[in-house]
Amino acid sequence: MDAFTNVPSNGKIAMKFEGEDEDDCLIGVALLDESDDVLLATQQGKAIRFAGDDVREFQSRNSTGVRGMRLAAGDEVISLSILHRVGTTGDEREAYLRAAPWKDNENEPTLPADRMEELAAREQFILTVCANGYGKLSSAYEYRRTGRGGQGITNIDNIARNGLVVASFPATKAHQLMLVTNQAKLIRMGLDSMRVIGRGTAGVRLFDVANNEHVVSAALIEESEEVEVEGVETEAGTEAPETTPDSTAE
Numbered sequence: 001m002d003a004f005t006n007v008p009s010n011g012k013i014a015m016k017f018e019g020e021d022e023d024d025c026l027i028g029v030a031l032l033d034e035s036d037d038v039l040l041a042t043q044q045g046k047a048i049r050f051a052g053d054d055v056r057e058f059q060s061r062n063s064t065g066v067r068g069m070r071l072a073a074g075d076e077v078i079s080l081s082i083l084h085r086v087g088t089t090g091d092e093r094e095a096y097l098r099a100a101p102w103k104d105n106e107n108e109p110t111l112p113a114d115r116m117e118e119l120a121a122r123e124q125f126i127l128t129v130c131a132n133g134y135g136k137l138s139s140a141y142e143y144r145r146t147g148r149g150g151q152g153i154t155n156i157d158n159i160a161r162n163g164l165v166v167a168s169f170p171a172t173k174a175h176q177l178m179l180v181t182n183q184a185k186l187i188r189m190g191l192d193s194m195r196v197i198g199r200g201t202a203g204v205r206l207f208d209v210a211n212n213e214h215v216v217s218a219a220l221i222e223e224s225e226e227v228e229v230e231g232v233e234t235e236a237g238t239e240a241p242e243t244t245p246d247s248t249a250e
Contacts, residue, residue, distance in 0.1 A: 016064050028080030037083040037145055040068050040152070041128070041168035044075040045159045047084065048204040049143045067149045079168045083140055084120045093141045095236035096120075100139065102196040109176035127171035127197060128156045129179065129206065131163030137171065137194050158202035167218035176221040180205065183213045188221070 017024045032038065036052040048069045055066060069077060088096075092111065096119045098136060099109040109116050124140035143153070155168060171177070173192045180186045187207050195202070207215055 002214050006078075013031045018064060027077055030080055032082045032171065033083050037085055038068065039079075039081040039140075039168075039170075040125070041079045041084050041145065042069070042075045042079075042167060043070065043153070043164040043166075044072065045154060045156045045162075045165055046072070046075065046148055046150075046152040047126075047143060048157035049145050050148040050150075051085075051145060052082075054148040058105065061158060061248070070151050077250070078165055079131060081126075081169045083124055083143075083170065084122075087246070088119065088142075090144065092119070093144075097139065097141055100162065100196075102139075104195075119125045119130065121163050122146075124170050126155075126168060126199075127177070127191070127220075128168040129166055129177075129215060129218040130156065130159070130203065131166050131216075133179075133205055133207035133209040133215055134162040134203045135206045135218075136201060136246055137196050138201075139193065139196060139197045140170065142199035144179075154200040155201055156203055162203060164213060166215055169222055170222070172221075177206070178221055179215050179220045180217040181207070181209055181213050182216045183210065 014029070016028060024188075032052040034051075035096050038052055038055065038220070039047060039049045046069075055068070070075070084160045089090040092115075095110045096116065097103075099105075099107040099111075099116070100123075101116075101120050111119075119141075123138050126140055126143065127135065128139050129135040146153075151223065156165060161167075171191055173194075175191050176188055177191055178186060178188045189206065192205075196199065
């Protein structure tokens with residue numbers, strides 16, 4: 001951070017793109033420490049989670065950086081998120097997920113009650129939204145930490161139906177979600193009505209978009225925030241509604 005204490009009005013170079021990365025571009029900047037994890041998501045439905053201390057600190061702002069994720073042909077990273085490390089083992093995460101409080105099943109917890117409560121209290125969720133109006137909310141415990149530079153794991157399935165991923169970031173049930181389309185329509189919904197489903201699933205319909213219409217932006221709204229949506233039209237002069245996700249369209 002010392003390198004950015006004095007930033008002139010015309011800005012400072014934060015990272016250099018050269019050689020085979022000359023056509024690359026910056027998609028996100030975030031603060032992290034050694035106890036955090038980095039989550040990268042791509043438009044083709046892949047994601048990778050790696051330790052923050054797996055990215056060494058560079059002395060020069062003009063450095064080209066290191067590879068965070070190995071992309072398939074035609075794919076690109078669309079989001080950068082920071083996840084707080086909880087301190088669990090793989091077996092603990094699997095045991096928790098089998099009997100998670102948000103799961104509608106009869107699995108009895110195999111972990112001690114106090115540990116289940118601790119993991120539930122510290123659980124983070126990843127919200128993923130696709131261009132054709134589909135999306136999902138999944139537990140961050142399902143995104144296992146791997147080494148930096150890998151090909152990643154499935155973030156959301158059925159890209160052919162869902163369209164490309166336009167956003168993927170941490171969210172909670174207390175948040176509200178606002179989606180905007182390329183036809184200047186928007187919708188606002190509470191995530192408390194959205195059930196948590198598996199990381200590799202295809203998701204549910206969040207926004208019933210029209211033909212040739214696509215979601216282009218997604219934003220989280222704190223429950224306490226008041227957002228003015230009067231005068232924004234959705235269809236035939238109707239104002240933007242609050243809605244409930246269609247949980248039947250998996």
